[in-house]
Amino acid sequence: MRLTCPNCGERDIREFTYQGAASMLDRPDPEAGPEAWHAYLHLRDNPAGVTRDLWHHGCGCGAWLVVTRDTVTHAVHAVELVEARDAG
Amino acid sequence: MRVEGKGRIDRGAPLRFTFDGHTHTGFEGDTLASALMADGVRLMGRSFKYHRPRGVTTAGSEEPNALVTIGSGARQDPNIRATTQELYDGLEARSQNRWPSLGFDVMGINDLAAPFLGAGFYYKTFMWPKAFWEKLYEPVIRRAAGIGALSGEAPGDKHEKAFAFCDVLVIGGGAAGLMAALAAARSGAQVILCEEDRACGGRLLAEVEEVDGQPGADWAAALEQQLRDMENVRVMTRCSVTGAYDQGTYGALERVAHHVGDPKGAPVECFWRIHAKRAVLCAGALERPIAFRDNDRPGVMMAGAMRAYLNRWGVVPGKALAVFGNNDNAHRTARDLQEAGVHVAALIDSRADAPNLAGDVPYYAGAQVSRAFGRQGLEAIQIRLPNGKVERLQVQGLGVSGGWNPSVHLSCHMNTRPVWDDGIAAFVPGKDAVPGMSVAGAARGRFSTAACLQDGAEAGQVAASALGFVAEVPQVPEAEDAPYRLRRLWTVPGKGRAWLDFQNDVTVKDVTQAAQENFRSVEHMKRYTTQGMAPDQGKNSNIGALAVLADATGRDIPETGTTTYRPPFVPVSIAAIGAGAEGKGYAPERFTTSHDASVSAKAPMIEAGLWYRPSYVPRDGEKTWRQSCDREVAMVREHVGICDVSTLGKIELQGPDVGQFLDFIYVNGFSSLKPGKVRYGLMLREDGTVMDDGTCARLDDNTWLMTTTTAAAGQVMTHLDWAQQAFCNKLQMRFVSATEQWAQFAVAGPKSRDLLNALLDAPIDDASLPYMGCVSVTVGGIAARLFRISFSGEHAYEIAVPARYGASLFDHLVALAEERGGGAYGMEALNVLRIEKGFVTHAEINGTATAFDLGYGRMISPKKDCIGKVMAARPGLVGEGRQQLVGLRPVSAIKEMPAGAHLFDDGAEPVRENDQGYVTSTCFSPTLGEVRALALVRNGRARHGEVLRLVDHLRGVDMRCEVTDPVAFDPEGGRLRG
Numbered sequence A: 001m002r003l004t005c006p007n008c009g010e011r012d013i014r015e016f017t018y019q020g021a022a023s024m025l026d027r028p029d030p031e032a033g034p035e036a037w038h039a040y041l042h043l044r045d046n047p048a049g050v051t052r053d054l055w056h057h058g059c060g061c062g063a064w065l066v067v068t069r070d071t072v073t074h075a076v077h078a079v080e081l082v083e084a085r086d087a088g
Numbered sequence B: 001m002r003v004e005g006k007g008r009i010d011r012g013a014p015l016r017f018t019f020d021g022h023t024h025t026g027f028e029g030d031t032l033a034s035a036l037m038a039d040g041v042r043l044m045g046r047s048f049k050y051h052r053p054r055g056v057t058t059a060g061s062e063e064p065n066a067l068v069t070i071g072s073g074a075r076q077d078p079n080i081r082a083t084t085q086e087l088y089d090g091l092e093a094r095s096q097n098r099w100p101s102l103g104f105d106v107m108g109i110n111d112l113a114a115p116f117l118g119a120g121f122y123y124k125t126f127m128w129p130k131a132f133w134e135k136l137y138e139p140v141i142r143r144a145a146g147i148g149a150l151s152g153e154a155p156g157d158k159h160e161k162a163f164a165f166c167d168v169l170v171i172g173g174g175a176a177g178l179m180a181a182l183a184a185a186r187s188g189a190q191v192i193l194c195e196e197d198r199a200c201g202g203r204l205l206a207e208v209e210e211v212d213g214q215p216g217a218d219w220a221a222a223l224e225q226q227l228r229d230m231e232n233v234r235v236m237t238r239c240s241v242t243g244a245y246d247q248g249t250y251g252a253l254e255r256v257a258h259h260v261g262d263p264k265g266a267p268v269e270c271f272w273r274i275h276a277k278r279a280v281l282c283a284g285a286l287e288r289p290i291a292f293r294d295n296d297r298p299g300v301m302m303a304g305a306m307r308a309y310l311n312r313w314g315v316v317p318g319k320a321l322a323v324f325g326n327n328d329n330a331h332r333t334a335r336d337l338q339e340a341g342v343h344v345a346a347l348i349d350s351r352a353d354a355p356n357l358a359g360d361v362p363y364y365a366g367a368q369v370s371r372a373f374g375r376q377g378l379e380a381i382q383i384r385l386p387n388g389k390v391e392r393l394q395v396q397g398l399g400v401s402g403g404w405n406p407s408v409h410l411s412c413h414m415n416t417r418p419v420w421d422d423g424i425a426a427f428v429p430g431k432d433a434v435p436g437m438s439v440a441g442a443a444r445g446r447f448s449t450a451a452c453l454q455d456g457a458e459a460g461q462v463a464a465s466a467l468g469f470v471a472e473v474p475q476v477p478e479a480e481d482a483p484y485r486l487r488r489l490w491t492v493p494g495k496g497r498a499w500l501d502f503q504n505d506v507t508v509k510d511v512t513q514a515a516q517e518n519f520r521s522v523e524h525m526k527r528y529t530t531q532g533m534a535p536d537q538g539k540n541s542n543i544g545a546l547a548v549l550a551d552a553t554g555r556d557i558p559e560t561g562t563t564t565y566r567p568p569f570v571p572v573s574i575a576a577i578g579a580g581a582e583g584k585g586y587a588p589e590r591f592t593t594s595h596d597a598s599v600s601a602k603a604p605m606i607e608a609g610l611w612y613r614p615s616y617v618p619r620d621g622e623k624t625w626r627q628s629c630d631r632e633v634a635m636v637r638e639h640v641g642i643c644d645v646s647t648l649g650k651i652e653l654q655g656p657d658v659g660q661f662l663d664f665i666y667v668n669g670f671s672s673l674k675p676g677k678v679r680y681g682l683m684l685r686e687d688g689t690v691m692d693d694g695t696c697a698r699l700d701d702n703t704w705l706m707t708t709t710t711a712a713a714g715q716v717m718t719h720l721d722w723a724q725q726a727f728c729n730k731l732q733m734r735f736v737s738a739t740e741q742w743a744q745f746a747v748a749g750p751k752s753r754d755l756l757n758a759l760l761d762a763p764i765d766d767a768s769l770p771y772m773g774c775v776s777v778t779v780g781g782i783a784a785r786l787f788r789i790s791f792s793g794e795h796a797y798e799i800a801v802p803a804r805y806g807a808s809l810f811d812h813l814v815a816l817a818e819e820r821g822g823g824a825y826g827m828e829a830l831n832v833l834r835i836e837k838g839f840v841t842h843a844e845i846n847g848t849a850t851a852f853d854l855g856y857g858r859m860i861s862p863k864k865d866c867i868g869k870v871m872a873a874r875p876g877l878v879g880e881g882r883q884q885l886v887g888l889r890p891v892s893a894i895k896e897m898p899a900g901a902h903l904f905d906d907g908a909e910p911v912r913e914n915d916q917g918y919v920t921s922t923c924f925s926p927t928l929g930e931v932r933a934l935a936l937v938r939n940g941r942a943r944h945g946e947v948l949r950l951v952d953h954l955r956g957v958d959m960r961c962e963v964t965d966p967v968a969f970d971p972e973g974g975r976l977r978g
């Protein structure tokens, strides 16, 4: 498997670490209540098809990436920088 | 035996080798199989289950029978296919799976017990009584049923791994592959051509036919050379592509030095990971057998293999040979044999209407071979004539052809199923089976040489063009273009055992029996009979077994389906896949700048992650580690000690918004920290448990230095990357790991300031550097950082210099300490000092402990949000039910309190249900003169003074101890500030 890091270009999978679902980016408000926090931390979809997850380019630039890929075909549709998001 | 005038071997270069201790001679260009066949050896191995005598069946990597062990001891290599093992002078080969000898094998008794060892015998015969399975049946079966064995010694051969990149990868260097590579290469694309054999050519090396007016093998050799001469082409021979993976990644095994006696330091194998933008699969086709009674006798082989042995190596398995097939291709074997002067006793074609294409040979149209005779080697065959009568014919070799199966394997590695092609009665690759990979030549059922050349040329052109290269289809040379005619025949009916899977000893009857017992799915049949589960992965037997299953279940083949093809295409040794990751490659060593000094001082070095740190630094007269450790603790408490703390993670943060960022990372506030000050901080995971702790210093307005524990340095860095990029990307700040850039040493003890003032260019005092302060200093003109922090409870400092000065500074510090009655101390003393003070490490920060548990609950600032804050307050993570940090001191005659021991109410039975907690850290405290421990105890903070029962079932300890405050020494902290 290969990923194209927006900073570093196309690299082998060994440079990256899988870090879970991209929904971790949607951090609830501290006052959102236990259900929202429970869902954020513990509940995950397990789609057959398109999924968005987080990868860390630890052996490269250190960027956290949102990878859009297909769990059925293994196609990688997009790799985006977490930092480029409009947040925080 | 050899056939004069035939073969592409060098008769002027004889090579001596041994097989089972007997010396033989072959020639340069031989394989082990061809050289043995030349010397009349037909029996080369014993079968897996029934220990039946077996001989060579194929001429390639798909060989199921002729598996041998090469070499011995540390260089012993089991399960090497004699058909791909190139001969070299001095080669030592041994047969496998036989005792005491290949000719007489005691386990051959299994063959007589066959009625009990049929399909599913593992599941039926040995089910009862249950205990017998582990203790009796399994070990016996394992010893009896097996193939080659490892020597048990560490491997003496080197293995390597490597990466390669190209525009177009061509898999297979036969007629199609050569043309594909040529087409792509001429466009300027970077091309890698992988060929499993020692030379390109594929079937052209095994056939008598012309390409472009010259012998096919010569044409192939010339084109291979032409490709090798091109700068943008890499031809890799002896290299099998083993798997197709995501995003154009291919695995390949290169046999670098299996063909020489002395590798001269070269690895024997190299495992390649090739990344290709496009690939063309030109893997050719494999001939398939026809099952008939005792068709596994040594001397029975594929017709194409028999032809290869004749044409390429000039050998045949005996004086009188026969050929049996259901297609035109079988006739070529009879023709080539006859033209080479070998006696062809019969050509038997199951098709009644097929014309004889072999010339002047006895021809049996519409007949079938129904039985083979000769236990240790073929002696005769029985031919069933169209009129039903049988005829017996003396032969020593029989070539069999049931047609050809395209090598679709790699096209299936991404989970696409192959497609049945009724015209050739075989599976061909599915459309777009692997993204970026096309298939050409025999691998997709184009069997004539002319078709392969044309198909390959076009596929190479298409692959290069798709990448934007201007590619043309090269001129395709003139070549053989005979049609492929076949009428399907899978098995010859009759009594006795007809073999499908030679390697796993599966017969036609086993498959029909599986179907009768309702294992009708091909995946179930496979597992029930073990068909296709041997190292050849069913390359020789899958389609035949499928056809039998289809017939037995009244379905057609496409309806019955295929099993899943998985990598690797050929067996790959673990040593090759894991090359570079064994020994220190698995766990590289990280050394501090004081490493050499510690080793010179005879300090035992212990692992701390990848780092190595001194356990203690022994002095003359000290006989045990405890003596050294106690002395080092006393040294720090009374004088001054030096300890290398460079392994702690150091992250330097810069920017005006760092304080705000740290407020979000740590539970306590940091933005209020003044320049020149240090603060202890605790960080949580988002689920509310503690991730790590450490100090963070504000060096100046915009520069901060975070310290992590040694164990969590990498994790914290990744965590900061996450928090900053995901949630704080608008903040003006950056950070970088500086762990290896700085050497840092603890200077701890009442004489620490005195020592430093003898070292520093300008002296310090309590006003210029109070407790939890930091300043820039110089040492001999070198800029250094000085922190007044303590992990020992003593008046202490940590001094940091650029790493290149570390070794020198350490020596200097130790010398100054020794002048003051102190010296270097190691991990044991460091641990004792912190346990005495109740400071936590990852023994306490155990992945489940919360800030509340460790007694740091009040550190969580109510004024701001931070990672983990919400969840740290959730029910279940706070309160009386939690195990909380306490100290322990012994109150019974037994003083030992081992880490890992569990705690129970005094008098309670020491069982899991009564568990109150466990000991996390323990030491003998020389300062207090007794054993002290830290523990996590249920509701522990409310239980100070209570006596508990401490039990360690593993070490046999059962004692009583008192719960205390975690801080056993100097609870007021006066020594820190003194």
Ligand SMILES: [Zn+2]
Pocket (backbone or CB within 6 Å): A005, A006, A007, A008, A009, A057, A060, A061, A062, A063
């Ligand atoms: Zn990157």
